[in-house]
Amino acid sequence: MTAALCLENVTKRYGQTVAVDGVSFTAEPGRLFGLLGPNGAGKTSTIRMVTNITTPDEGTITLGGTPVGPASQARMGYLPEERGLYRKLKVGEQLVYLARLKGMTEADATASVRRWLDRFDGLDWAGKKTEELSKGMQQKVQFISTVVHDPTLVILDEPFSGLDPINADLLVEVIGELREGGRTVLFASHRMESVEALCDDLCLMARGRVVLAGPLREVKRRFGRDTVSVAFDGDGTWLDPLVDADAVRVLSRTGGLVSVRLAGAAPRDVLAAALAGGVEVDRFEVHEPPLVDIFRQAVAGAGIAPVESAA
Incomplete structure:
Protein backbone atom coordinates (compact mmCIF):
# COMPACT_ATOMS: atom_id res chain seq x y z
CA MET A 1 0.00 0.00 0.00
CA THR A 2 1.40 3.38 -1.02
CA ALA A 3 1.48 6.37 1.29
CA ALA A 4 -0.08 8.74 -1.25
CA LEU A 5 -2.09 11.55 0.30
CA CYS A 6 -5.29 12.23 -1.66
CA LEU A 7 -7.78 15.06 -1.19
CA GLU A 8 -10.98 14.99 -3.22
CA ASN A 9 -13.35 17.98 -3.30
CA VAL A 10 -12.53 18.96 0.29
CA THR A 11 -14.46 21.89 1.74
CA LYS A 12 -14.25 23.47 5.19
CA ARG A 13 -16.51 26.21 6.52
CA TYR A 14 -16.29 28.31 9.66
CA GLY A 15 -19.71 29.86 10.03
CA GLN A 16 -20.38 31.76 6.82
CA THR A 17 -16.71 31.74 5.80
CA VAL A 18 -15.55 29.09 3.32
CA ALA A 19 -11.91 28.55 4.31
CA VAL A 20 -11.31 25.65 1.90
CA ASP A 21 -13.45 25.37 -1.21
CA GLY A 22 -13.52 22.07 -3.12
CA VAL A 23 -9.78 21.38 -2.93
CA SER A 24 -8.39 18.29 -4.68
CA PHE A 25 -4.79 17.15 -5.04
CA THR A 26 -2.57 14.08 -4.62
CA ALA A 27 0.87 14.06 -2.97
CA GLU A 28 2.86 11.00 -4.05
CA PRO A 29 5.54 9.03 -2.15
CA GLY A 30 9.11 9.94 -3.03
CA ARG A 31 8.15 13.42 -4.20
CA LEU A 32 8.10 16.81 -2.51
CA PHE A 33 4.68 18.42 -2.83
CA GLY A 34 4.39 22.18 -2.34
CA LEU A 35 1.17 23.64 -0.94
CA LEU A 36 1.57 27.27 -1.82
CA GLY A 37 -0.33 30.51 -1.39
CA PRO A 38 -0.41 33.81 0.50
CA ASN A 39 -1.57 34.14 4.08
CA GLY A 40 -5.29 33.40 4.20
CA ALA A 41 -5.20 31.11 1.16
CA GLY A 42 -6.47 28.10 3.13
CA LYS A 43 -3.20 26.20 3.55
CA THR A 44 -3.36 25.89 7.33
CA SER A 45 -7.03 24.91 7.28
CA THR A 46 -6.17 22.22 4.72
CA ILE A 47 -3.31 20.90 6.83
CA ARG A 48 -5.49 20.77 9.94
CA MET A 49 -7.90 18.51 8.08
CA VAL A 50 -5.09 16.31 6.75
CA THR A 51 -3.77 15.85 10.29
CA ASN A 52 -7.29 15.18 11.63
CA ILE A 53 -7.24 18.21 13.92
CA THR A 54 -10.46 19.22 12.17
CA THR A 55 -12.68 17.31 9.75
CA PRO A 56 -13.96 18.32 6.31
CA ASP A 57 -17.55 19.46 5.88
CA GLU A 58 -17.45 17.91 2.42
CA GLY A 59 -15.07 15.67 0.49
CA THR A 60 -12.61 12.94 1.46
CA ILE A 61 -8.98 12.75 2.60
CA THR A 62 -7.11 9.44 2.40
CA LEU A 63 -3.58 8.34 3.23
CA GLY A 64 -2.53 5.16 1.49
CA GLY A 65 -6.13 4.59 0.46
CA THR A 66 -7.45 4.76 4.03
CA PRO A 67 -9.54 7.72 5.28
CA VAL A 68 -7.52 9.84 7.69
CA GLY A 69 -8.57 9.64 11.32
CA PRO A 70 -7.09 9.14 14.79
CA ALA A 71 -5.42 5.87 13.73
CA SER A 72 -3.59 7.55 10.84
CA GLN A 73 -1.93 10.22 12.99
CA ALA A 74 0.85 7.84 14.05
CA ARG A 75 1.83 7.61 10.37
CA MET A 76 2.19 11.39 10.12
CA GLY A 77 4.82 13.85 11.22
CA TYR A 78 3.71 17.47 11.43
CA LEU A 79 5.95 20.51 11.86
CA PRO A 80 3.54 23.41 12.52
CA GLU A 81 4.37 27.01 11.69
CA GLU A 82 3.78 27.87 15.35
CA ARG A 83 6.65 25.96 16.97
CA GLY A 84 6.21 24.50 20.44
CA LEU A 85 8.51 22.48 22.72
CA TYR A 86 8.58 21.79 26.44
CA ARG A 87 11.17 24.35 27.48
CA LYS A 88 11.92 22.84 30.90
CA LEU A 89 12.36 19.25 29.68
CA LYS A 90 15.67 17.80 28.57
CA VAL A 91 15.88 17.38 24.82
CA GLY A 92 16.50 13.63 24.82
CA GLU A 93 13.69 12.88 27.28
CA GLN A 94 11.29 15.10 25.36
CA LEU A 95 12.01 13.49 21.99
CA VAL A 96 11.67 9.97 23.40
CA TYR A 97 8.37 10.95 25.01
CA LEU A 98 7.01 12.38 21.75
CA ALA A 99 8.13 9.31 19.80
CA ARG A 100 6.39 7.02 22.28
CA LEU A 101 3.18 9.02 21.87
CA LYS A 102 3.35 7.96 18.22
CA GLY A 103 3.54 4.28 19.18
CA MET A 104 7.27 3.53 19.36
CA THR A 105 8.71 1.35 22.12
CA GLU A 106 11.10 3.05 24.51
CA ALA A 107 14.06 1.15 23.05
CA ASP A 108 13.16 2.05 19.45
CA ALA A 109 12.42 5.65 20.41
CA THR A 110 15.75 6.01 22.23
CA ALA A 111 17.66 4.59 19.27
CA SER A 112 15.83 6.82 16.78
CA VAL A 113 16.40 9.94 18.89
CA ARG A 114 20.10 9.18 19.03
CA ARG A 115 20.29 8.68 15.23
CA TRP A 116 18.53 11.94 14.52
CA LEU A 117 20.50 13.97 17.04
CA ASP A 118 23.67 12.58 15.50
CA ARG A 119 22.42 13.54 12.01
CA PHE A 120 22.12 17.14 13.20
CA ASP A 121 25.42 17.04 15.13
CA GLY A 122 23.42 17.41 18.33
CA LEU A 123 24.23 14.39 20.50
CA ASP A 124 25.43 16.74 23.22
CA TRP A 125 22.00 18.42 23.33
CA ALA A 126 20.29 15.33 24.77
CA GLY A 127 20.98 16.25 28.39
CA LYS A 128 20.19 19.94 28.02
CA LYS A 129 16.86 21.63 28.62
CA THR A 130 15.24 23.09 25.53
CA GLU A 131 15.47 26.62 26.93
CA GLU A 132 19.26 26.25 27.13
CA LEU A 133 19.54 25.85 23.35
CA SER A 134 19.84 28.57 20.75
CA LYS A 135 16.86 29.30 18.54
CA GLY A 136 18.46 27.46 15.62
CA MET A 137 19.11 24.39 17.76
CA GLN A 138 15.52 24.47 19.01
CA GLN A 139 14.31 24.57 15.42
CA LYS A 140 16.29 21.44 14.64
CA VAL A 141 14.95 19.67 17.73
CA GLN A 142 11.43 20.58 16.61
CA PHE A 143 12.14 19.06 13.20
CA ILE A 144 13.51 15.89 14.81
CA SER A 145 10.29 15.58 16.82
CA THR A 146 8.44 15.60 13.49
CA VAL A 147 10.33 12.68 11.94
CA VAL A 148 11.66 10.69 14.91
CA HIS A 149 8.87 8.07 14.69
CA ASP A 150 9.59 7.38 10.99
CA PRO A 151 6.30 8.68 9.55
CA THR A 152 5.18 7.86 6.02
CA LEU A 153 3.73 11.37 5.57
CA VAL A 154 5.81 14.39 6.63
CA ILE A 155 4.06 17.78 6.72
CA LEU A 156 6.29 20.84 6.98
CA ASP A 157 4.64 24.24 7.49
CA GLU A 158 7.16 27.04 6.77
CA PRO A 159 10.08 24.78 7.81
CA PHE A 160 12.80 27.37 7.11
CA SER A 161 11.31 30.10 9.29
CA GLY A 162 13.99 31.47 11.62
CA LEU A 163 16.85 29.35 10.25
CA ASP A 164 20.18 30.84 9.20
CA PRO A 165 21.50 29.89 5.72
CA ILE A 166 23.77 27.10 7.02
CA ASN A 167 21.00 25.38 8.98
CA ALA A 168 18.55 25.95 6.13
CA ASP A 169 20.95 24.15 3.77
CA LEU A 170 21.22 21.26 6.23
CA LEU A 171 17.44 21.02 6.43
CA VAL A 172 17.17 21.01 2.63
CA GLU A 173 19.61 18.10 2.59
CA VAL A 174 17.62 16.14 5.18
CA ILE A 175 14.32 16.81 3.40
CA GLY A 176 15.92 15.44 0.25
CA GLU A 177 16.88 12.29 2.14
CA LEU A 178 13.28 11.85 3.28
CA ARG A 179 12.10 12.16 -0.31
CA GLU A 180 14.70 9.68 -1.53
CA GLY A 181 13.60 7.31 1.24
CA GLY A 182 10.11 7.19 -0.26
CA ARG A 183 8.35 9.46 2.20
CA THR A 184 5.43 11.59 1.12
CA VAL A 185 6.51 15.15 1.94
CA LEU A 186 4.01 18.02 2.00
CA PHE A 187 5.70 21.41 2.19
CA ALA A 188 3.43 24.39 2.93
CA SER A 189 4.75 27.90 2.39
CA HIS A 190 3.94 31.40 1.19
CA ARG A 191 7.54 31.74 -0.02
CA MET A 192 7.45 31.10 -3.75
CA GLU A 193 11.23 30.84 -4.11
CA SER A 194 11.45 28.02 -1.55
CA VAL A 195 8.81 25.95 -3.32
CA GLU A 196 10.30 26.67 -6.73
CA ALA A 197 13.73 25.50 -5.60
CA LEU A 198 12.62 22.30 -3.83
CA CYS A 199 9.29 20.91 -4.96
CA ASP A 200 8.49 18.31 -7.60
CA ASP A 201 4.75 19.03 -7.59
CA LEU A 202 2.66 21.92 -6.34
CA CYS A 203 -0.79 23.20 -5.59
CA LEU A 204 -1.32 26.96 -5.69
CA MET A 205 -4.19 28.18 -3.48
CA ALA A 206 -5.94 31.54 -3.20
CA ARG A 207 -9.09 32.40 -1.26
CA GLY A 208 -9.51 28.74 -0.30
CA ARG A 209 -9.49 27.47 -3.88
CA VAL A 210 -6.96 25.67 -6.05
CA VAL A 211 -5.91 27.96 -8.89
CA LEU A 212 -3.18 25.76 -10.34
CA ALA A 213 -1.81 22.28 -9.64
CA GLY A 214 0.55 19.75 -11.19
CA PRO A 215 4.23 18.88 -11.61
CA LEU A 216 6.34 22.04 -11.33
CA ARG A 217 8.03 21.54 -14.71
CA GLU A 218 4.69 21.13 -16.48
CA VAL A 219 3.24 24.17 -14.72
CA LYS A 220 6.15 26.36 -15.78
CA ARG A 221 6.11 24.98 -19.32
CA ARG A 222 2.37 25.69 -19.55
CA PHE A 223 3.03 29.38 -18.94
CA GLY A 224 5.77 29.56 -21.56
CA GLU A 288 10.66 30.73 -17.87
CA PRO A 289 8.56 33.10 -15.75
CA PRO A 290 9.17 32.97 -11.99
CA LEU A 291 6.58 31.12 -9.96
CA VAL A 292 5.28 34.31 -8.33
CA ASP A 293 4.30 35.66 -11.77
CA ILE A 294 2.67 32.35 -12.69
CA PHE A 295 0.66 32.57 -9.48
CA ARG A 296 -0.55 36.07 -10.30
CA GLN A 297 -1.55 35.04 -13.81
CA ALA A 298 -3.38 31.96 -12.51
CA VAL A 299 -5.28 34.00 -9.91
CA ALA A 300 -6.29 36.56 -12.54
CA GLY A 301 -7.31 33.81 -14.96
CA ALA A 302 -9.48 32.17 -12.31
CA GLY A 303 -11.33 35.43 -11.69
CA ILE A 304 -10.30 35.54 -8.03
CA ALA A 305 -10.04 38.92 -6.32
CA PRO A 306 -6.45 40.17 -5.88
CA VAL A 307 -4.56 38.64 -2.99
CA GLU A 308 -1.53 39.85 -1.09
CA SER A 309 1.83 39.03 -2.61
CA ALA A 310 3.09 35.52 -2.03
CA ALA A 311 6.68 36.48 -2.71
Missing part, protein backbone atom coordinates in the same frame (compact mmCIF):
# COMPACT_ATOMS: atom_id res chain seq x y z
CA ARG A 225 9.12 31.31 -21.63
CA ASP A 226 8.38 35.02 -21.62
CA THR A 227 11.28 36.73 -19.88
CA VAL A 228 14.27 37.93 -21.90
CA SER A 229 17.62 39.17 -20.59
CA VAL A 230 20.13 40.98 -22.79
CA ALA A 231 23.70 41.93 -21.91
CA PHE A 232 25.03 44.46 -24.42
CA ASP A 233 27.66 47.09 -25.06
CA GLY A 234 26.34 50.38 -26.38
CA ASP A 235 23.46 52.83 -26.11
CA GLY A 236 20.36 51.38 -24.41
CA THR A 237 17.87 53.47 -26.38
CA TRP A 238 17.39 50.56 -28.80
CA LEU A 239 14.77 49.16 -26.41
CA ASP A 240 12.64 52.32 -26.26
CA PRO A 241 10.47 51.61 -29.36
CA LEU A 242 9.42 48.23 -27.94
CA VAL A 243 8.63 49.79 -24.57
CA ASP A 244 6.70 52.67 -26.16
CA ALA A 245 4.64 50.18 -28.18
CA ASP A 246 3.85 48.18 -25.02
CA ALA A 247 5.47 45.17 -26.66
CA VAL A 248 7.70 44.56 -23.63
CA ARG A 249 7.72 45.56 -19.98
CA VAL A 250 11.06 46.39 -18.36
CA LEU A 251 11.74 44.32 -15.25
CA SER A 252 15.25 45.66 -14.58
CA ARG A 253 17.68 47.92 -16.36
CA THR A 254 21.22 48.49 -15.15
CA GLY A 255 23.85 49.80 -17.52
CA GLY A 256 24.41 47.19 -20.20
CA LEU A 257 22.05 44.60 -18.72
CA VAL A 258 18.30 44.67 -19.25
CA SER A 259 15.57 42.17 -18.40
CA VAL A 260 12.10 42.45 -19.96
CA ARG A 261 8.77 40.62 -19.88
CA LEU A 262 7.32 39.96 -23.33
CA ALA A 263 3.90 41.57 -23.82
CA GLY A 264 3.25 41.05 -27.51
CA ALA A 265 6.79 40.90 -28.82
CA ALA A 266 8.60 37.63 -29.53
CA PRO A 267 12.15 36.96 -28.28
CA ARG A 268 13.45 37.43 -31.83
CA ASP A 269 11.93 40.93 -31.91
CA VAL A 270 14.00 41.94 -28.88
CA LEU A 271 17.17 40.55 -30.42
CA ALA A 272 16.42 42.22 -33.76
CA ALA A 273 15.86 45.57 -32.03
CA ALA A 274 19.19 45.31 -30.25
CA LEU A 275 21.08 44.47 -33.43
CA ALA A 276 19.26 47.16 -35.40
CA GLY A 277 20.21 49.64 -32.69
CA GLY A 278 23.87 48.99 -33.41
CA VAL A 279 24.80 47.56 -30.01
CA GLU A 280 27.06 44.58 -29.48
CA VAL A 281 25.08 41.76 -27.85
CA ASP A 282 27.21 39.83 -25.36
CA ARG A 283 24.46 37.56 -24.00
CA PHE A 284 20.84 36.87 -24.91
CA GLU A 285 18.70 34.57 -22.75
CA VAL A 286 15.06 33.52 -22.69
CA HIS A 287 13.73 32.40 -19.29
Whole structure:
Protein backbone atom coordinates (compact mmCIF):
# COMPACT_ATOMS: atom_id res chain seq x y z
CA MET A 1 0.00 0.00 0.00
CA THR A 2 1.40 3.38 -1.02
CA ALA A 3 1.48 6.37 1.29
CA ALA A 4 -0.08 8.74 -1.25
CA LEU A 5 -2.09 11.55 0.30
CA CYS A 6 -5.29 12.23 -1.66
CA LEU A 7 -7.78 15.06 -1.19
CA GLU A 8 -10.98 14.99 -3.22
CA ASN A 9 -13.35 17.98 -3.30
CA VAL A 10 -12.53 18.96 0.29
CA THR A 11 -14.46 21.89 1.74
CA LYS A 12 -14.25 23.47 5.19
CA ARG A 13 -16.51 26.21 6.52
CA TYR A 14 -16.29 28.31 9.66
CA GLY A 15 -19.71 29.86 10.03
CA GLN A 16 -20.38 31.76 6.82
CA THR A 17 -16.71 31.74 5.80
CA VAL A 18 -15.55 29.09 3.32
CA ALA A 19 -11.91 28.55 4.31
CA VAL A 20 -11.31 25.65 1.90
CA ASP A 21 -13.45 25.37 -1.21
CA GLY A 22 -13.52 22.07 -3.12
CA VAL A 23 -9.78 21.38 -2.93
CA SER A 24 -8.39 18.29 -4.68
CA PHE A 25 -4.79 17.15 -5.04
CA THR A 26 -2.57 14.08 -4.62
CA ALA A 27 0.87 14.06 -2.97
CA GLU A 28 2.86 11.00 -4.05
CA PRO A 29 5.54 9.03 -2.15
CA GLY A 30 9.11 9.94 -3.03
CA ARG A 31 8.15 13.42 -4.20
CA LEU A 32 8.10 16.81 -2.51
CA PHE A 33 4.68 18.42 -2.83
CA GLY A 34 4.39 22.18 -2.34
CA LEU A 35 1.17 23.64 -0.94
CA LEU A 36 1.57 27.27 -1.82
CA GLY A 37 -0.33 30.51 -1.39
CA PRO A 38 -0.41 33.81 0.50
CA ASN A 39 -1.57 34.14 4.08
CA GLY A 40 -5.29 33.40 4.20
CA ALA A 41 -5.20 31.11 1.16
CA GLY A 42 -6.47 28.10 3.13
CA LYS A 43 -3.20 26.20 3.55
CA THR A 44 -3.36 25.89 7.33
CA SER A 45 -7.03 24.91 7.28
CA THR A 46 -6.17 22.22 4.72
CA ILE A 47 -3.31 20.90 6.83
CA ARG A 48 -5.49 20.77 9.94
CA MET A 49 -7.90 18.51 8.08
CA VAL A 50 -5.09 16.31 6.75
CA THR A 51 -3.77 15.85 10.29
CA ASN A 52 -7.29 15.18 11.63
CA ILE A 53 -7.24 18.21 13.92
CA THR A 54 -10.46 19.22 12.17
CA THR A 55 -12.68 17.31 9.75
CA PRO A 56 -13.96 18.32 6.31
CA ASP A 57 -17.55 19.46 5.88
CA GLU A 58 -17.45 17.91 2.42
CA GLY A 59 -15.07 15.67 0.49
CA THR A 60 -12.61 12.94 1.46
CA ILE A 61 -8.98 12.75 2.60
CA THR A 62 -7.11 9.44 2.40
CA LEU A 63 -3.58 8.34 3.23
CA GLY A 64 -2.53 5.16 1.49
CA GLY A 65 -6.13 4.59 0.46
CA THR A 66 -7.45 4.76 4.03
CA PRO A 67 -9.54 7.72 5.28
CA VAL A 68 -7.52 9.84 7.69
CA GLY A 69 -8.57 9.64 11.32
CA PRO A 70 -7.09 9.14 14.79
CA ALA A 71 -5.42 5.87 13.73
CA SER A 72 -3.59 7.55 10.84
CA GLN A 73 -1.93 10.22 12.99
CA ALA A 74 0.85 7.84 14.05
CA ARG A 75 1.83 7.61 10.37
CA MET A 76 2.19 11.39 10.12
CA GLY A 77 4.82 13.85 11.22
CA TYR A 78 3.71 17.47 11.43
CA LEU A 79 5.95 20.51 11.86
CA PRO A 80 3.54 23.41 12.52
CA GLU A 81 4.37 27.01 11.69
CA GLU A 82 3.78 27.87 15.35
CA ARG A 83 6.65 25.96 16.97
CA GLY A 84 6.21 24.50 20.44
CA LEU A 85 8.51 22.48 22.72
CA TYR A 86 8.58 21.79 26.44
CA ARG A 87 11.17 24.35 27.48
CA LYS A 88 11.92 22.84 30.90
CA LEU A 89 12.36 19.25 29.68
CA LYS A 90 15.67 17.80 28.57
CA VAL A 91 15.88 17.38 24.82
CA GLY A 92 16.50 13.63 24.82
CA GLU A 93 13.69 12.88 27.28
CA GLN A 94 11.29 15.10 25.36
CA LEU A 95 12.01 13.49 21.99
CA VAL A 96 11.67 9.97 23.40
CA TYR A 97 8.37 10.95 25.01
CA LEU A 98 7.01 12.38 21.75
CA ALA A 99 8.13 9.31 19.80
CA ARG A 100 6.39 7.02 22.28
CA LEU A 101 3.18 9.02 21.87
CA LYS A 102 3.35 7.96 18.22
CA GLY A 103 3.54 4.28 19.18
CA MET A 104 7.27 3.53 19.36
CA THR A 105 8.71 1.35 22.12
CA GLU A 106 11.10 3.05 24.51
CA ALA A 107 14.06 1.15 23.05
CA ASP A 108 13.16 2.05 19.45
CA ALA A 109 12.42 5.65 20.41
CA THR A 110 15.75 6.01 22.23
CA ALA A 111 17.66 4.59 19.27
CA SER A 112 15.83 6.82 16.78
CA VAL A 113 16.40 9.94 18.89
CA ARG A 114 20.10 9.18 19.03
CA ARG A 115 20.29 8.68 15.23
CA TRP A 116 18.53 11.94 14.52
CA LEU A 117 20.50 13.97 17.04
CA ASP A 118 23.67 12.58 15.50
CA ARG A 119 22.42 13.54 12.01
CA PHE A 120 22.12 17.14 13.20
CA ASP A 121 25.42 17.04 15.13
CA GLY A 122 23.42 17.41 18.33
CA LEU A 123 24.23 14.39 20.50
CA ASP A 124 25.43 16.74 23.22
CA TRP A 125 22.00 18.42 23.33
CA ALA A 126 20.29 15.33 24.77
CA GLY A 127 20.98 16.25 28.39
CA LYS A 128 20.19 19.94 28.02
CA LYS A 129 16.86 21.63 28.62
CA THR A 130 15.24 23.09 25.53
CA GLU A 131 15.47 26.62 26.93
CA GLU A 132 19.26 26.25 27.13
CA LEU A 133 19.54 25.85 23.35
CA SER A 134 19.84 28.57 20.75
CA LYS A 135 16.86 29.30 18.54
CA GLY A 136 18.46 27.46 15.62
CA MET A 137 19.11 24.39 17.76
CA GLN A 138 15.52 24.47 19.01
CA GLN A 139 14.31 24.57 15.42
CA LYS A 140 16.29 21.44 14.64
CA VAL A 141 14.95 19.67 17.73
CA GLN A 142 11.43 20.58 16.61
CA PHE A 143 12.14 19.06 13.20
CA ILE A 144 13.51 15.89 14.81
CA SER A 145 10.29 15.58 16.82
CA THR A 146 8.44 15.60 13.49
CA VAL A 147 10.33 12.68 11.94
CA VAL A 148 11.66 10.69 14.91
CA HIS A 149 8.87 8.07 14.69
CA ASP A 150 9.59 7.38 10.99
CA PRO A 151 6.30 8.68 9.55
CA THR A 152 5.18 7.86 6.02
CA LEU A 153 3.73 11.37 5.57
CA VAL A 154 5.81 14.39 6.63
CA ILE A 155 4.06 17.78 6.72
CA LEU A 156 6.29 20.84 6.98
CA ASP A 157 4.64 24.24 7.49
CA GLU A 158 7.16 27.04 6.77
CA PRO A 159 10.08 24.78 7.81
CA PHE A 160 12.80 27.37 7.11
CA SER A 161 11.31 30.10 9.29
CA GLY A 162 13.99 31.47 11.62
CA LEU A 163 16.85 29.35 10.25
CA ASP A 164 20.18 30.84 9.20
CA PRO A 165 21.50 29.89 5.72
CA ILE A 166 23.77 27.10 7.02
CA ASN A 167 21.00 25.38 8.98
CA ALA A 168 18.55 25.95 6.13
CA ASP A 169 20.95 24.15 3.77
CA LEU A 170 21.22 21.26 6.23
CA LEU A 171 17.44 21.02 6.43
CA VAL A 172 17.17 21.01 2.63
CA GLU A 173 19.61 18.10 2.59
CA VAL A 174 17.62 16.14 5.18
CA ILE A 175 14.32 16.81 3.40
CA GLY A 176 15.92 15.44 0.25
CA GLU A 177 16.88 12.29 2.14
CA LEU A 178 13.28 11.85 3.28
CA ARG A 179 12.10 12.16 -0.31
CA GLU A 180 14.70 9.68 -1.53
CA GLY A 181 13.60 7.31 1.24
CA GLY A 182 10.11 7.19 -0.26
CA ARG A 183 8.35 9.46 2.20
CA THR A 184 5.43 11.59 1.12
CA VAL A 185 6.51 15.15 1.94
CA LEU A 186 4.01 18.02 2.00
CA PHE A 187 5.70 21.41 2.19
CA ALA A 188 3.43 24.39 2.93
CA SER A 189 4.75 27.90 2.39
CA HIS A 190 3.94 31.40 1.19
CA ARG A 191 7.54 31.74 -0.02
CA MET A 192 7.45 31.10 -3.75
CA GLU A 193 11.23 30.84 -4.11
CA SER A 194 11.45 28.02 -1.55
CA VAL A 195 8.81 25.95 -3.32
CA GLU A 196 10.30 26.67 -6.73
CA ALA A 197 13.73 25.50 -5.60
CA LEU A 198 12.62 22.30 -3.83
CA CYS A 199 9.29 20.91 -4.96
CA ASP A 200 8.49 18.31 -7.60
CA ASP A 201 4.75 19.03 -7.59
CA LEU A 202 2.66 21.92 -6.34
CA CYS A 203 -0.79 23.20 -5.59
CA LEU A 204 -1.32 26.96 -5.69
CA MET A 205 -4.19 28.18 -3.48
CA ALA A 206 -5.94 31.54 -3.20
CA ARG A 207 -9.09 32.40 -1.26
CA GLY A 208 -9.51 28.74 -0.30
CA ARG A 209 -9.49 27.47 -3.88
CA VAL A 210 -6.96 25.67 -6.05
CA VAL A 211 -5.91 27.96 -8.89
CA LEU A 212 -3.18 25.76 -10.34
CA ALA A 213 -1.81 22.28 -9.64
CA GLY A 214 0.55 19.75 -11.19
CA PRO A 215 4.23 18.88 -11.61
CA LEU A 216 6.34 22.04 -11.33
CA ARG A 217 8.03 21.54 -14.71
CA GLU A 218 4.69 21.13 -16.48
CA VAL A 219 3.24 24.17 -14.72
CA LYS A 220 6.15 26.36 -15.78
CA ARG A 221 6.11 24.98 -19.32
CA ARG A 222 2.37 25.69 -19.55
CA PHE A 223 3.03 29.38 -18.94
CA GLY A 224 5.77 29.56 -21.56
CA ARG A 225 9.12 31.31 -21.63
CA ASP A 226 8.38 35.02 -21.62
CA THR A 227 11.28 36.73 -19.88
CA VAL A 228 14.27 37.93 -21.90
CA SER A 229 17.62 39.17 -20.59
CA VAL A 230 20.13 40.98 -22.79
CA ALA A 231 23.70 41.93 -21.91
CA PHE A 232 25.03 44.46 -24.42
CA ASP A 233 27.66 47.09 -25.06
CA GLY A 234 26.34 50.38 -26.38
CA ASP A 235 23.46 52.83 -26.11
CA GLY A 236 20.36 51.38 -24.41
CA THR A 237 17.87 53.47 -26.38
CA TRP A 238 17.39 50.56 -28.80
CA LEU A 239 14.77 49.16 -26.41
CA ASP A 240 12.64 52.32 -26.26
CA PRO A 241 10.47 51.61 -29.36
CA LEU A 242 9.42 48.23 -27.94
CA VAL A 243 8.63 49.79 -24.57
CA ASP A 244 6.70 52.67 -26.16
CA ALA A 245 4.64 50.18 -28.18
CA ASP A 246 3.85 48.18 -25.02
CA ALA A 247 5.47 45.17 -26.66
CA VAL A 248 7.70 44.56 -23.63
CA ARG A 249 7.72 45.56 -19.98
CA VAL A 250 11.06 46.39 -18.36
CA LEU A 251 11.74 44.32 -15.25
CA SER A 252 15.25 45.66 -14.58
CA ARG A 253 17.68 47.92 -16.36
CA THR A 254 21.22 48.49 -15.15
CA GLY A 255 23.85 49.80 -17.52
CA GLY A 256 24.41 47.19 -20.20
CA LEU A 257 22.05 44.60 -18.72
CA VAL A 258 18.30 44.67 -19.25
CA SER A 259 15.57 42.17 -18.40
CA VAL A 260 12.10 42.45 -19.96
CA ARG A 261 8.77 40.62 -19.88
CA LEU A 262 7.32 39.96 -23.33
CA ALA A 263 3.90 41.57 -23.82
CA GLY A 264 3.25 41.05 -27.51
CA ALA A 265 6.79 40.90 -28.82
CA ALA A 266 8.60 37.63 -29.53
CA PRO A 267 12.15 36.96 -28.28
CA ARG A 268 13.45 37.43 -31.83
CA ASP A 269 11.93 40.93 -31.91
CA VAL A 270 14.00 41.94 -28.88
CA LEU A 271 17.17 40.55 -30.42
CA ALA A 272 16.42 42.22 -33.76
CA ALA A 273 15.86 45.57 -32.03
CA ALA A 274 19.19 45.31 -30.25
CA LEU A 275 21.08 44.47 -33.43
CA ALA A 276 19.26 47.16 -35.40
CA GLY A 277 20.21 49.64 -32.69
CA GLY A 278 23.87 48.99 -33.41
CA VAL A 279 24.80 47.56 -30.01
CA GLU A 280 27.06 44.58 -29.48
CA VAL A 281 25.08 41.76 -27.85
CA ASP A 282 27.21 39.83 -25.36
CA ARG A 283 24.46 37.56 -24.00
CA PHE A 284 20.84 36.87 -24.91
CA GLU A 285 18.70 34.57 -22.75
CA VAL A 286 15.06 33.52 -22.69
CA HIS A 287 13.73 32.40 -19.29
CA GLU A 288 10.66 30.73 -17.87
CA PRO A 289 8.56 33.10 -15.75
CA PRO A 290 9.17 32.97 -11.99
CA LEU A 291 6.58 31.12 -9.96
CA VAL A 292 5.28 34.31 -8.33
CA ASP A 293 4.30 35.66 -11.77
CA ILE A 294 2.67 32.35 -12.69
CA PHE A 295 0.66 32.57 -9.48
CA ARG A 296 -0.55 36.07 -10.30
CA GLN A 297 -1.55 35.04 -13.81
CA ALA A 298 -3.38 31.96 -12.51
CA VAL A 299 -5.28 34.00 -9.91
CA ALA A 300 -6.29 36.56 -12.54
CA GLY A 301 -7.31 33.81 -14.96
CA ALA A 302 -9.48 32.17 -12.31
CA GLY A 303 -11.33 35.43 -11.69
CA ILE A 304 -10.30 35.54 -8.03
CA ALA A 305 -10.04 38.92 -6.32
CA PRO A 306 -6.45 40.17 -5.88
CA VAL A 307 -4.56 38.64 -2.99
CA GLU A 308 -1.53 39.85 -1.09
CA SER A 309 1.83 39.03 -2.61
CA ALA A 310 3.09 35.52 -2.03
CA ALA A 311 6.68 36.48 -2.71
